[in-house]
Amino acid sequence: MTVSAHDNRQRLPAWEAALSHLVLVAGGFFLMIPLAWMLSTSLKSLGTVMSLPPEWIPRTFHWENYADIFRLVPFGRYVWNTVVITLLDVVGKIVSCSLVAFAFARLRWRGREVLFLIMLATMMLPPQVTMIPQFVVFKHMELIDTIVPLVLPNWLGGPFLTFLLRQFFMSIPLDLDDAARIDGASNFGIYWRVVLPLSKPALAAVAIFMFNGSWNDFFGPLIYLHSRDKYTIALGLRSFQDQNYTEWHLLMAASLVAMLPVVLIFFFAQKYFIQGIVFTGVKG
């Protein structure tokens, strides 16, 4: 994302710049309104939610809505369950994808090119095709209503994030590997002490993508988790909606809590988000 060397950005005449700002501000305004609306609703009482015209800034802030969602449903439990699954997914994904990406990017072995193409081809396979037999197998292993079906596949690589890491690993000079080999390093030593330390930005991007995907996953928990005390936030929100479908102030407070970790990560690690999608999107 460096713009210093090849700066294509044109200088615009003043009126065109003003027009651009106008369009961009208007667009940004429309994109931000839903979030403002969510925050505003989450601080209202049931009565003021149903008032016309709506109060954008509630006369009194009902912070207790945020306490209520933890009181009315075991929201704390849902958060904990989601944290456990998400952390296991993120660690598993980083470990497995980086190992596989290392094999595809830095080691020479017969079958590498073919297998890499096969891996890319699996990106087109919609998960719905494999989902039903996977469910059947986990059902026969009596692993339904455990986190195993949600976590285990993430410890076995995955095409998108492996591809992202492989692209990044390819950009590290191979001379470093040869130098380490001459010093007697094993392949694992090269992976651990040469490639991984130089790939922190890409690993961060993988961690963020997986966190996001895992934290928001709905389909997986929906088919695999059935008892209420194992629910993730996504499932909790859904059952909360079914019971309190008109209590929008509580629903919005709960939704906001569900989004908060992603928003926080976004603000603190936007750089890695952007590097990650640029790496898959432009150089792919």
Added chain:
Amino acid sequence: MIPPSSPMRRREERDGWLFASPWLLGFLLFTVGPMIASAFFAFTEYDVLTQPKWVGWANFDKALTDDPKVGQALKVTSIYAGVSVPLQILLGLCVALLLNTQIRGLQFYRTVYYLPSVLSGVAVALLWRWIYAPNFGLINSFLARFDIVGPGWLGDKDWALTSMIGMSLWHVGGGIVIYLAGLQGVPSELYEAVRVDGAGRGAAFWHITLPMITPVLFYNLVIGIITALQIFTQALIMTNGGPHEATLFIVLYLYRNAFQFFKMGYASVLAWILFAYILVLTLLVYRSSGFWVFYAGELKSR
């Protein structure tokens, strides 16, 4: 140079397979195995609890000729993907072009446009249900200021799909970031060259900028179509396929068959139909790319 038969090369050969083994295992256990099983289930009647019963092509016959819901699901899903993906690309490209100037506040705008696109899942679906809520939702309470009675949006069979498409535009920012990077990757020599030739900015856009970023647009088109065809969470949370099946997306219908009616065989057929559909569309886009996608490397390498 290391000779190819040295112990070091042999170790590398072995370690390649070893390092790749997590994916190989996952590929066999969670992709190849299930694909074979799914192909088998497609010819059976299977409710998970009792043994699968072989029914031949019956599931395919039903899906392709006898079940109007399949046609409806494919229609709704195609309209959704066919409208939302090009709109997202067009809008995203326009914003990226505006940002690709020496405009102040680039970081700020990028953050604002990008933030919504990282939010997803049930929370976002709930937020948009509330925005589209008929009486006190954001849109209709705004329209009420002008004494306009807005439609029921998600509850109105003529508006539900449009509402879903509108919501998808909230996620336009992911593309913007990619286009911006693509625009920055255009070699500035090319611009200098046309400037020397006396071409205007319009010509520079049509003859340089646009051709040079077609690979990026192509990538986003393919990924966008694949993602859009698999829309599920919004459908289940916001409309549950309704009203009158106006938002019965294919994955939602598949989910119902598999996990509510426990018709695993029939659901497998639906999954294969979806796969075939994705494959055909991707192939069509890929075939078309020869006409409109320009790879700068082609000139040098061929």
